[in-house]
Structures are given as structure tokens and as C-alpha cells.
Amino acid sequence: MDSHSASRKRKKQSQAKEVWRRLKKNRPAVIGMVIFLFLCFLAVFGTVLIPYSRSIDQVISNRLQAPSAAHLFGTDAYGRDQFARVIHSARMSMTLGVVTAFAATAIGLIIGACSSFYGKAVDAILMRCVDVLASIPTLLLALVIVATMGASLKNLIIAIGISNIPGFARISRSTMLGIREEGYVEAAKAYGASDIRIMAKYILPNAIGPVIVQTTMSIADMILAAASLSYLGLGIQPPTPEWGGMLNAGKEYLQQCPYLLTYPGLAIVLASLSISLFGDGLRDALDPRLKT
Amino acid sequence: MYKYFLKRILQLIPVLIGVTFIIFFLMTLSPGDPGTAILGASAPPEAIQAFNQKVGYNDPFLTRYGRYMVGLLKFDLGNSYSSGQSVSGEIAARFPTTLKIAAFGMLFAVLVGVPLGIFSAVKQYSALDNAARVISITLAAIPFFWLGLMMIYWFSLKLHLLPSFGISSWKNFILPVVSLGIPYAARQMRMARSCMLETIRQDYVRTVRAKGAPEKVVIWKHAFKNALMPIITLIGTQFGMLLGGAIVTEAVFSMPGLGTYLITGIRAKDVNAVMGATIVMAISFCLVMLVVDLCYAVIDPRIKAKYAG
Numbered sequence: 001m002d003s004h005s006a007s008r009k010r011k012k013q014s015q016a017k018e019v020w021r022r023l024k025k026n027r028p029a030v031i032g033m034v035i036f037l038f039l040c041f042l043a044v045f046g047t048v049l050i051p052y053s054r055s056i057d058q059v060i061s062n063r064l065q066a067p068s069a070a071h072l073f074g075t076d077a078y079g080r081d082q083f084a085r086v087i088h089s090a091r092m093s094m095t096l097g098v099v100t101a102f103a104a105t106a107i108g109l110i111i112g113a114c115s116s117f118y119g120k121a122v123d124a125i126l127m128r129c130v131d132v133l134a135s136i137p138t139l140l141l142a143l144v145i146v147a148t149m150g151a152s153l154k155n156l157i158i159a160i161g162i163s164n165i166p167g168f169a170r171i172s173r174s175t176m177l178g179i180r181e182e183g184y185v186e187a188a189k190a191y192g193a194s195d196i197r198i199m200a201k202y203i204l205p206n207a208i209g210p211v212i213v214q215t216t217m218s219i220a221d222m223i224l225a226a227a228s229l230s231y232l233g234l235g236i237q238p239p240t241p242e243w244g245g246m247l248n249a250g251k252e253y254l255q256q257c258p259y260l261l262t263y264p265g266l267a268i269v270l271a272s273l274s275i276s277l278f279g280d281g282l283r284d285a286l287d288p289r290l291k292t
Numbered sequence: 293m294y295k296y297f298l299k300r301i302l303q304l305i306p307v308l309i310g311v312t313f314i315i316f317f318l319m320t321l322s323p324g325d326p327g328t329a330i331l332g333a334s335a336p337p338e339a340i341q342a343f344n345q346k347v348g349y350n351d352p353f354l355t356r357y358g359r360y361m362v363g364l365l366k367f368d369l370g371n372s373y374s375s376g377q378s379v380s381g382e383i384a385a386r387f388p389t390t391l392k393i394a395a396f397g398m399l400f401a402v403l404v405g406v407p408l409g410i411f412s413a414v415k416q417y418s419a420l421d422n423a424a425r426v427i428s429i430t431l432a433a434i435p436f437f438w439l440g441l442m443m444i445y446w447f448s449l450k451l452h453l454l455p456s457f458g459i460s461s462w463k464n465f466i467l468p469v470v471s472l473g474i475p476y477a478a479r480q481m482r483m484a485r486s487c488m489l490e491t492i493r494q495d496y497v498r499t500v501r502a503k504g505a506p507e508k509v510v511i512w513k514h515a516f517k518n519a520l521m522p523i524i525t526l527i528g529t530q531f532g533m534l535l536g537g538a539i540v541t542e543a544v545f546s547m548p549g550l551g552t553y554l555i556t557g558i559r560a561k562d563v564n565a566v567m568g569a570t571i572v573m574a575i576s577f578c579l580v581m582l583v584v585d586l587c588y589a590v591i592d593p594r595i596k597a598k599y600a601g
Contacts, residue, residue: 128306128310129310131307131310132306132307132310132311132314133314135307135310135311135574135577135578135581136311136314136315136570136574136577137532137533137535137536137573137574137577138532138533138536139533139536139537139539139540140535140536140539140570140573140574143536143539143554143558143570144315144318144319144566144570145318147322147558147566148318148319148321148322149321220433224435227435228435228437228537228540231437231540231543232539232540232543232555233559234555234558244435247437247438247441251441251544254441254444254445254449255445255449258445261438261441261442261445262442264438265434265435265438265441265442268434268435268438269430269433269434269435269438272433272434272435273429273430273433276429276432276433277429280429
């Protein structure tokens with residue numbers, strides 16, 4: 001028993017190592033990963049590096065100053081330092097992107113697993129529900145949910161999460177359908193493993209690859225969706241700094257102070273681009289056959 | 293093939309019922325009632341109660357949903373809580389603007405993205421392919437509404453080339469359509485490139501080459517046709533994103549479309565207006581997906597064969 005579990009552990013390690021080795025060789029993916037980790041670092045420690053008060057305290061005498069050494073990205077209409085606000089925005093956007101992506105993945109995986117494992121009526125009912133949910137444009141559905149529940153970080157996560165579930169449910173189902181027929185699943189069934197054990201222990205680990213890639217990629221879409229909602233005034237509410245909200249506040253000063261819009265926008269591009277690069281690399285590393 | 297068409301159209305009915313049900317359900321969860329919204333919070337409570345009774349707000353949920361659906365079939369979406377105007381009239385006046393932005397945005401994305409993607413795939417690893425890949429992954433990461441704001445700054449405020457708001461002429465649509473279309477063109481390009489690369493490596497393409505067919509015939513007649521399916525699927529799903537995106541684009545360019553109607557409705561807690569606008573957008577997305585499905589039948593001989601006779 002001991003030697004069996006040890007050998008399995010070694011196998012698992014070597015597979016993760018293999019993926020990591022392939023990922024390391026992909027320079028754009030590494031750059032993307034480093035930037036993404038840096039943004040996560042800012043999300044956690046941003047307020048330690050720069051005091052949060054610089055994002056919030058209004059200094060009217062300082063209002064609408066062009067970028068300078070004291071205020072790298074200038075100041076907004078309330079005299080708040082834009083550099084501090086762009087840094088502190090990472091907390092909202094990155095939390096939202098990562099938490100929403102993992103929550104939607106988890107629910108999608110459960111739906112996909114039940115649908116593919118039980119088949120027949122369960123599959124039909126779950127997939128018709130997913131079809132209906134997918135028939136409403138994502139941003140529109142998120143917008144309606146936020147409009148009904150009110151704008152807050154929690155409600156944004158729920159709204160964007162729900163509208164992204166169909167994609168995850170479909171990809172988990174289609175990957176797991178192939179695995180259900182594998183010999184080792186049949187073997188587990190034969191020795192009387194429970195349904196949940198089969199799904200969690202044998203099907204899930206073998207189906208997780210494509211789903212993880214989708215999760216990674218979707219973080220970027222979710223950050224963009226959250227920024228769109230905040231831009232419409234239906235996301236994170238001021239004075240909490242958030243990139244989309246900053247664009248909304250800055251648009252009135254587009255002519256005189258374009259820098260109010262340039263930097264928050266570039267921050268969104270950086271976040272989204274780093275995730276795409278990393279996700280692309282991860283897909284190639286997990287399945288080298290797909291490499292194009 | 294008409295059997296396939298019929299099947300697809302019939303399948304649309306439960307989906308439409310489900311979609312309208314979800315939206316209706318969500319909207320009933322939102323706080324506020326029509327009496328308070330129309331008569332004002334300072335109106336006597338009895339009057340508000342009487343009004344709610346009259347419009348049937350106190351009826352059970354399913355009764356109200358049924359009544360709404362019957363109205364929907366007659367293109368009657370009720371009256372706006374804030375203006376008292378007919379919602380369907382407002383939507384009919386505003387929807388063409390939204391549709392134009394989304395449809396021309398899609399057209400732009402396809403016309404720019406697909407040929408570039410195919411070109412990139414055919415000349416894989418050339419300098420042009422590398423440049424196109426770097427540019428496309430960057431452009432796909434740009435939030436389209438920020439791109440719109442930056443374009444307003446450069447093309448309207450600095451260079452005075454194009455108008456930045458309104459819908460008075462076709463010029464007003466250039467910036468919205470291009471800013472919305474660019475990130476999706478980049479995605480189309482990436483998709484077209486990877487599909488084309490996959491197809492080019494297939495055995496039958498090698499066979500065609502071996503037979504001595506000219507490269508143009510190999511690419512356009514044999515490879516392109518087979519790479520088309522996933523591209524069309526992407527066009528369909530992207531149309532939904534573009535409809536959602538048009539809401540934000542309209543806000544950026546101050547265009548009186550369905551999106552601005554929806555946003556104003558949300559701010560004014562005008563449930564009927566929000567519901568009407570949302571349902572119309574969702575239904576049009578379903579119809580586009582239907583068209584995509586019907587296109588499969590025309591393109592894919594396997595579907596044609598399955599439903600032959």
C-alpha cells in the first residue's frame with residue numbers, strides 16, 4: 001500500500017514538473033505570469049507600499065494636476081493621487097477576477113460532472129438550463145442581476161459569476177464525457193466506489209486541464225466585465241478606487257486631463273494581457289499537441 | 293434540410309420561454325412597486341395600493357408572467373414607470389441604433405480578423421505572422437470602452453475628424469463601430485489562425501497539394517471551407533458580447549440606443565423599461581444563434597446528409 005501511494009505521488013509530481021518545465025520555456029507565458037503575480041502582490045500589499053489615505057483623502061488645492069514627480073499619474077478632480085488609486089484598484093479588480101473565476105469554475109464543474117456522469121434525464125435538464133442561461137448575453141445578464149441586487153463587490157462577483165457558469169459547465173461536461181468511458185472509471189465502479197468518489201477521485205483530476213485553462217483565461221474577461229459595469233456606474237462605487245470607476249469619473253475631463261483616463265485604462269490592459277499570455281502558455285504546456 | 297430548420301426553430305421556443313422567465317423573475321426581485329414608482333412615494337398609501345391592484349401587481353407571480361408573455365406576443369411591453377410612454381414604442385425607436393453598432397462592429401471584426409488570421413496561418417512564423425500575433429493578443433486585451441474614450445480624445449477632440457456623440461449621420465457610427473470591433477477583430481484573427489493551422493495539417497490538404505493543385509486552390513477551396521465552422525460559431529457567440537458591449541459603447545458615445553435606455557431605466561428603477569430592453573436584446577441574440585445554426589446546415593454536408601429525404 002505504502003509503495004503504491006508513493007509511486008503515485010512520484011507520478012503526480014513528475015507530471016506537474018513536466019508542465020512547469022514546458023511552461024518555463026515559453027517566454028511570453030513567463031512574462032505574463034510574472035506580471036500577473038505582481039498585480040496579485042499589489043492587490044494584497046498595495047496599501048502597505050502606499051498608504052490607502054492617498055487614494056481617499058481629498059486635497060482640493062491639488063485638484064487636476066498633470067503628472068509630475070510628486071504625482072506620477074497626476075491628480076483627479078478631488079486632488080487624489082492617481083498613482084495610488086491605480087495601484088489600490090488592483091485589490092478590487094484582481095480579487096473580483098480571481099474569486100469569480102474560481103467560483104464559476106467550481107459550480108460549472110459540479111454541473112458538468114453530474115450532467116456527464118448521470119446522463120439521460122439529469123443531463124437533459126441541466127443542459128437545457130445551461131442553454132437558457134447562455135442565451136442571455138453575459139454582460140446583459142450581469143447588468144440585470146446587479147440592477148436587481150444593488151451594486152457592491154459581493155453582488156458583482158455573484159452577477160459576473162452566474163453569467164459565466166454556462167461556459168464552464170459545457171467545457172467540463174464535454175471533457176468528462178470522454179473520460180466516463182475510460183477503463184479505470186469502469187474498474188472503480190466494479191469494485192463499488194461511490195458516485196462521488198468516482199467523480200472526485202478519477203474523473204475530476206483527468207478533466208481538470210482544459211478547465212484550468214478556461215479559468216485562467218476567464219479571469220481577464222471578468223476583470224473587463226467588472227470594469228465595464230463600474231464604468232456604467234453599476235459596479236464598485238466611489239470613492240473606492242477601481243479602474244473602471246476611475247475611467248467613469250475621469251471622462252468628464254477627457255479634453256483637459258486625458259491622463260486621468262490613460263493610466264487606469266493601461267492598467268486594465270496590463271492585467272488582461274498578462275492573463276492571456278499566461279493562459280496561452282498554460283494551454284500549450286498542459287497539452288503540447290494543441291500547440292499551434 | 294427543411295426538417296433540420298424546423299427542428300431548430302421549434303427548439304427555440306422553450307429557450308425563449310426560459311430566457312424571458314429568468315429576466316422576469318430577476319426583475320420581480322428588484323425592490324419597488326409600480327404604484328410608488330408612478331404616483332410617487334408621497335402619494336397616500338391607499339392610492340398606491342389601489343393602483344397596484346388595478347395594474348395587477350398583487351396577482352400571483354405566474355399570473356403576471358403569463359400576462360406579460362401574452363403582451364409580448366402582441367408587442368406590448370407595458371408602459372414605462374417614469375415617463376408613462378409605451379415601452380415597445382421606445383424600443384422600436386431605439387433598437388436600430390444598437391443593432392447597427394453591434395452588426396457593423398461584427399462585420400468589421402470579421403472582415404479584418406478572418407483574412408488576417410488566415411494570412412497569418414498560411415505564412416506561419418514569418419515576420420508578418422509574429423507581428424500579427426503580438427498585435428492581436430494586445431488588442432484583444434484592450435477594454436473596448438477605454439479604446440472608445442481614447443479615440444474620442446484623438447479623433448474628435450484633438451484632430452476634429454469625427455463627431456464624438458449622437459447619431460445624426462453615418463460619421464457618428466465610425467468611432468463606436470471601430471472601437472467596439474477592434475478587440476473582437478483581434479479575437480477573430482486568433483481563432484481563424486489556429487483553425488486554419490489545424491486544417492492545413494490534415495491529410496486531405498496534403499493530398500490536394502500532392503495532386504499539384506495551386507496553393508490558392510488548396511487554401512481557399514479546401515482548407516478554408518473546413519476551418520469555417522468554428523469561425524462561424526465564434527461569430528455567433530461574439531454577437532452576444534457585441535450586443536452587451538453596445539450598451540457600454542452607447543454610454544461612451546452618448547447615443548440614444550437601447551443600451552442607454554436600459555441604463556437610464558436601471559437608474560430610475562423603471563422595471564418595465566429594463567425588462568423590455570433586456571428581453572428584446574436576449575431574443576435578438578437567440579435569433580442570431582438560430583441563424584448561425586441554420587448556416588451550419590448550409591455549410592456542413594454532414595448535417596445535410598443526416599436530414600436528407
